[in-house]
Amino acid sequence: MSKSEKRYKPGKILITEDEIRTRAGEIGRRISDDFAGEEVLVVGILKGAFMWMCDVIKNISLPVRVDFIAVSSYGASTKSSGVVRILKDLDNAIEDKNVILIEDIVDSGVTLNYLREHLLSRGPKALRICTLLDKPAGRRTAVRVDYTGFTVDDVFIIGYGLDVNQRYRNLPYITAAVED
DSSP, X not given: OOTTTSOEEEEEEEEOHHHHHHHHHHHXXXXXXXXXXXXEEEEEEETTTHHHHHHXXXXXXXXXXXXXXXXXXXXXXXXXXXOOEXXXXXXXXXXXXXXXXXXXXXXXXXXXXXXXXXXXXXXXXXXXXXXXXXXXXXXXXXXXXXXXXXXXXSSOEEBTTBOBTTBSTTOSSEEEEEEO
């Protein structure tokens, strides 16, 4: 049985809903301070980042525009293939805009570096990266993250937008997935 065929279920809660919301508030306030008096375009990476993005933008006290981009480097697997494909591009131009790219988890760094270069080629005024989770043990490519929610160990994570085979995104907390 391949990893994509294995069945997983929620395990031990690693980060609670309250901890996530508190950290989202701190990061939203930092973004507001960093871009005081300016507008920001918040770009969520679909599908995993949508819950984190919502909580962060609720705490930004600046004019905010929202857009989404969808990429794939995992397919149905639990590990990145290393090949990044854009499935849905931005609807808005980002030239001369302050862009905050919101990610669910930085693991290998491959996807995020690809997106960073892709977006920088479009001439934003600023491009900052915000992630809910950073998993440095999985890093294959160095990546700079400006706003990090939490650092996690090298375990398979689900919940709060993160999934396995499109399941468990709705969990209000972060948990380690265990084989069922």
